[in-house]
Amino acid sequence: MVEKVKDPVCGMEVETTTEFRSEHMGKTYYFCSENCKKEFEKDPHRFLHGH
Numbered sequence: 001m002v003e004k005v006k007d008p009v010c011g012m013e014v015e016t017t018t019e020f021r022s023e024h025m026g027k028t029y030y031f032c033s034e035n036c037k038k039e040f041e042k043d044p045h046r047f048l049h050g051h
């Protein structure tokens, strides 16, 4: 069974097997698309802490 997690940028459920992933503060985050990944990497705190 594939584990599903939330894309912190758009809120979609994504599988942890996705190639769109990024590490931040030692934790791995997964994204639905290259676009969401780029948005996250521009400003991770905005998506993780809501500001």
Ligand SMILES: [Zn+2]
Binding pocket: 007, 009, 010, 011, 012, 031, 032, 033, 036
């Ligand atoms: Zn997304």
